[in-house]
Amino acid sequence: MSAQVLLAFDEHPADAATGFALGWDHACHGQLPPAALMQAGNPLWQGYQAAQRAGRAGSRANPPGLGPWLALRRRAWLDGCGFEVLELNPRHLARLARSHCPVSREPLDPARLAEDLVRLRPDCAWAAGHLAVLAPRVRAALGRRDAAAVQVLLQRLQAEDRPEAEGLTRAEWQRLAALLDMVRPLPHAEALARPLGVLPPPRLRLLNPAQGLQALIAWQYLRPGFSARIAQIEAALPTPALRARLRRLHFALLPRVLEAAPQADPQASRHAVEDAWRDTRVQQAWQAFGEALGEAGCSALLERLARGASLDGLSLQTRPLAHATEGWAPAHSVMPQPSRLRRLPVPRAAGRPTGPAASRHAPHAAGRLH
Template identity: 40%
Template sequence: MNQVALPLPLPHPAPVVADRAGFDIGWDHAHLGLVPAAGLLQQGGAVCQGWMAGKAVFGRRVPASSRATRQWLQLRLRAWQEAATLDADEVTPEVVARLQATHCPVLRLPLGGAANQPDAAVIEPLAPAAAWAAGRLATLSRRAAKAWDGLDVDALWRRARAAQLGCTEVDGLDAGAWWRLTALRAFATPLHFATATRLPLALLPPPGVELCNPVQRLQLRVTSLFLKPGWAARCRGLAERLPEQALRHDFLFFVGALTPRVLEAGSDPHTLGQALEDAWLLERVQRRWQHFVLSLGEVRCAALLQEMADQGRAATPAPLRRPAALRISQPELLAA
């Protein structure tokens, strides 16, 4: 019996994903049962491809999504649209959840307006030109985010100085708000030591924000001494660790400049935190700080930070660990 070979159609090749980030965003929308904006569902677009592929796999079998997860997707989508780098494995929904805030740290007003309102909460990259990474993101109001759009530390500093010297608002914000924006941008912008010394700590870092400049880290460590009762003893203890008598005097003069605002604020943590931020804007406080930290110098500043960190670790009890025999990895459990 002769068999006739029938021509069979060749299978279509798997679609080539030219834009993996966009495809993954669409895929994750489908995985969570969410639909991207209509403009992103154009046939052939990366987000559309990922969403359709995900829909084919997950169908209606999707988990409930939290607010942080939806914000995580929105943040990834914005980074993709702005051609910014964001590592979705590093910036996770858990990281985004730690950025939640009830008030805008810049305007000091409640958050919670509709998506396009000035008081709506938005997650902002602190250094847009760099990768959007954990430690470089913060929640602001849309109004504050719009104010600093496209401005670097120098431009923000000039606006803060103009508002402060003119005793007037600049582009709708007062001097305090501009100084807080300047500090926030500087947290994620590497600065020369001398440049960083002239910046007041006008804003205590919001949740999840890390500081990249040693001078600002020292500012934060020193300011944090005042946030709990017993600050006078802690300040004296820090002064005693300084290597020279002149440095000890300079530091205590700085403490004396801050003290009146601390005493006026009382013990309420929120009020005290804002009072310390405002105290940093006083000319006398800035002058005393700059004299101290410039006398300390860059090398000794780093050494003092390291010494304070070592002391903090020594005072922290070691975490409890499970016995080695019980620490079994997931693959080993599966194999067992």
């Protein structure tokens, strides 16, 4: 049974067809929309009512993350920003929740997941792979800046030897810059020159092979038995010279890792490992290893490790360039709806179509590591 209704939409700042589909999903999951959206001319409310009339109310299960997922979709819809609903689903969103902000390192409120999520690529729609949960003051400082703008601000702080700006310390700006760099393609030499600063949050797709390999190496030091796992990475290298360079990097990191005391608080250990990569000796050893390996060598090593290494349960996935940014359409493009929603009647207002004339995919950027 489908909803056969005449929808008379008011002038609305957001896409009406998207709002109708969102309201339909609210009803199917048995979730009442916020009172401010329960108005006769609101597309979301009309979609909710249409699903009820079609007998679909409460017809779907409520998986973990459903509440934040619907709230984030409402936020994106009201902002006029696209939202990729297939891969960025409730269960995926639930896995993004963190206890601490990766930039400020302060505790996060799990009830604010939908509010604290940010797009690290503000030029792209809401989609899996470039999202992170940040503390409110970090989000406020970031604003609408992209990675290039943050780099300019950070360079100015360093040139003027200023300890903070706009509520963030220089170390916090460095971590934020490192996070933003992970989801944009960089020349290999530039990716090598940027200190790691912060370990990638869950489900982030690192678009630069060098940073992917750097993060993979860093992760090994957060659990007991890291020496054996570093030896596995070394064994996957094709030449003795490369293996020797990796050992030099390991011995540069080792004293700082031992200071981190892996058996202590996990957050403190994580922060110590992140900070170790800012050490001059560590950075020099890493650049020497990365330069000798080259961009193609970093990619090949990651592929070999994804296929064959047993790194104590660490999940390593690599994706072809064309697939790594799938769904990262331009921020304000109309996103395709899933097939079950495309079968709904297209909302019309007084004889004129309000939905998109056709769904379209934007060109995708490059990416390698997930």
